[in-house]
Amino acid sequence: MEKLNSTLGAVRSLRSSVRQCFEQLADGTNAELAEDSRTKFLLKFQENFNNMNAQLREVESLINGLQAPQTPYCLGQTTYLAQETAPERQALYSQLVNSYKWIDKVHDHSFLAFNNLNQNNLRRSYVYCSQKRVRIPFTSCNNFDPDHTDKLLSEINLPLTSYQVCRPFGSNVVVIVTISRVLKAAIVCKGVLIEWVTVKGFDETLDPDDLWAESRYEVFRKVQEHTHIAMLHFFSPTLPDLAIKSYMTWLHSYSKLFLEACKRCGKFVSNGLPPTWRDLRTLEPFHEECRNC
Ligand SMILES: [Zn+2]
Known part of the structure; x- marks a missing residue:
């Protein structure tokens, strides 16, 4: 959050510099003024322009340092729960989102565990059976x-x-x-x-x-x-x-x-x-x- 605030501050100062620089350019200078004044005008513009470029680079580097926001969970019609007015129900949607995230993690971990267990070639209980059920083995595991x-x-x-x-x-x-x-x-x-x-x-x-x-x-x-x-x-x-x-x-x-x-x-x-x-x-x-x- 601190990074985001400093980035927004940098964007604000960049916009201010851009406005200042182009306002000065729009005001222009009087052609009848002495050569000296016109040189001053150009130097001032050049300085403003350089400041603007430096601030633009700073904003770019700050933006690159920001973390990408997490993709919001879209839970279909249940998103309307977030608009619930009853105070005791307002937390329902966030709890629901947390449950979905938790289930996603369980799914990922079980997928990894499944892959790891399948790599165990010395597993003996390949044809697993009990009195109640018979599981037909995976024929793809048989290399013989x-x-x-x-x-x-x-x-x-x-x-x-x-x-x-x-x-x-x-x-x-x-x-x-x-x-x-x-x-x-x-x-x-x-x-x-x-x-x-x-x-x-x-x-x-x-x-x-x-x-x-x-x-x-x-x-x-x-x-x-x-x-x-x-x-x-x-x-x-x-x-x-x-x-x-x-x-x-x-x-x-x-x-x-x-x-x-x-x-x-x-x-x-x-x-x-x-x-x-x-x-x-x-x-x-x-x-x-x-x-x-
Ligand atoms: Zn005996």
Whole structure:
């Protein structure tokens, strides 16, 4: 505001100088006067003119130093609120303008946050799902070659295991693995990174469109928990092919789920369940409660 006042003052003095200068010029000088007086007149005019130029430059520099006023918010018909006569309502319009400004800032910040979060390539929860809703992923984020995934799966040859590849989520692969006559597992991949695993019994239906329905058998619900632990253990964005091969080998060790005794307690059944855990390195069977003993 101080800058604006000084600029207006400079404009006023410029106008005064211009008027003075041209008034003097309009008055002119008497041609009959001596040469000396005419020279004085010219010198006076020159001085006034120079002053005028100096003040004009000053005004220009002051104007350049001023900040551009903010664009007024046009809130349509609500601008009439500013003309409200009732004292308690006079502040409504300014509050409304502040709310709009605040919403604009929220919008800008959320846009920046959205862009930053999208750059996080290591995000695992790519296929986000809950019991209530299923969000289809952005296919544009998938940089993987689908043929590579197919080729990789064809290279994994494990006995008594079959693979069925489907793509219900666009380019993302869901691999239905059937291990012997024991269990079925649906492995949801983003490229070749495993995002989710669903395990069900051999006699249960495994619908690729509903991968979040749990098995009705406790043993397979427990195995599914363990497959998620292994999924995190074998996760390797730098060596994804090796990670998926290691994971498949580990998963294949469930082919003898009901045939092997626990390596710790030697029992086939404990708490009503067979050994549902497989060691991540040795693939040996353990009951859940025996694995950390
Ligand atoms: Zn045991």
